[in-house]
Amino acid sequence: MSAIDDLIKALCCLPGVGQKSAQRMTFQLLERRREEAKVLAQALLTAADNVGHCQRCRTLTENTLCSICESPKRQSSGLICVVETPADVMAIEQTSQYQGRYFVLMGHLSPLDGIGPDDIGLDVLEQQLQQGGIEEVILATNPTVEGEATAHFIADLARQHRITTSRIAHGVPVGGELGYVDQTTLGHAFSGRKRLD
Amino acid sequence: MSAIDDLIKALCCLPGVGQKSAQRMTFQLLERRREEAKVLAQALLTAADNVGHCQRCRTLTENTLCSICESPKRQSSGLICVVETPADVMAIEQTSQYQGRYFVLMGHLSPLDGIGPDDIGLDVLEQQLQQGGIEEVILATNPTVEGEATAHFIADLARQHRITTSRIAHGVPVGGELGYVDQTTLGHAFSGRKRLD
Structure with a gap:
C-alpha cells in the first residue's frame, strides 16, 4: 500500500490534519474523487511554483504587484493598513468596509526568536512612509x-x-x-467606550 | 490572487475542510511549506493514477493483489473477515490481532439507493467461498x-x-x-455477555 501510505503521510503536513483525518481524506479521494484529487495536485503545483510576494505590500500574489496594489483608487486613498498575514488581508477585504492599501508584515516583532524590524519588512514600510501620499497608518496587528x-x-x-x-x-x-x-476584552471595551450623542 | 483562490477552492474538496480551514492551509503551505506542498501534489497524482482494487479482496492497492492477499500464511489461515471499507482493514491491521484475509465490500447493501449484492462484490465473495479453503467468515460490517x-x-x-x-x-x-x-450498545453488551469460568 505504498502509494496510499505516501499520500496519508503527505496529507498530514496540512495544518489541523492528523493521521485519522489524513486516512479518511485519502480513502475518500481514492474511492470517489480522483478527478478532484488531480485538480488539487495541479493547484498545489501551480501555487507553489508561481506565488511570490507583492513588491509593494508583501502579501502573497502570482504577479509583481497584487490586485490591491495595482488599483490606482486604493493607492491614492492615503490610507495604509498594517496586518500580520495575507489571511488578515482576506478577512478585512471580506468586510468590504476598507478602501485603502495594505502592508503585510508576514509575522510580528519577536526579539526572542530573532525577528527584528527588517525581518518583517519595516524598512520597506519606512521607505513608503517617506515617499509621501500616506495620511493615516491603521494598525491591525493581532x-x-x-x-x-x-x-x-x-x-x-x-x-x-x-x-x-x-x-x-x-x-x-x-x-x-x-x-x-x-476580562481583557471587557477591559478594552470599557477603556475604548464611545460617548453617545 | 487567482492561483491562491484556485488552491483554496481545491482544498475545500477534502472531507471536513471548509473555506476557513482551506484558507489557513493555503497560507501555511505557501508561507512556509512549499516543498511539502509539492510532495503532496506528487503523492496525489501518483495515488490517483496508480491505485486500483485488489483482484481478490477488493481493497485499494497499486498492485494486482494487495500485500495481505499476497501473503501465503494469511491466505492459508482459513479465516476471511468481511469489512465495509479499506479504512476498516487498516484499523483491524493496527490491532495486530487478526492473521486471516479480508474481503472489502466498498459499501453496504442499500436497496433504496439501488445498491444490491453484486454492487458490493458478493458474487466475487461467493466464488471464493465456493473455491473452498475458508473455514470461518468473520462479519465486521458496521x-x-x-x-x-x-x-x-x-x-x-x-x-x-x-x-x-x-x-x-x-x-x-x-x-x-x-x-x-x-442504550443500544448497553443492550448488546447484556445480550452478548460471557460466562466467567
Missing part, C-alpha cells in the same frame, strides 16, 4: 503581546514622519454576550 | 441498520456453503464508562 509591541513600534515610526496612526477597535464582538467575554 | 442487514445477507450466503460465520462483538468500549454508553 491583539497579542507581540502584535501590540509591533503596533507600538510602527506607531513610533509613523510619528517620526508626522503621519497619523490609529489602532483598530478592540471590544465585545457583535453578537457576543458580556458573560462569555474574557 | 453496527448500523445497513451494516447489520449486509451481515445477515452474507451469513445466509455462507450457510449455503456450510461455512461457519461469526460477528465481531459489540458492547461497552474498553475504558468507557457505563453511564456514557448509549
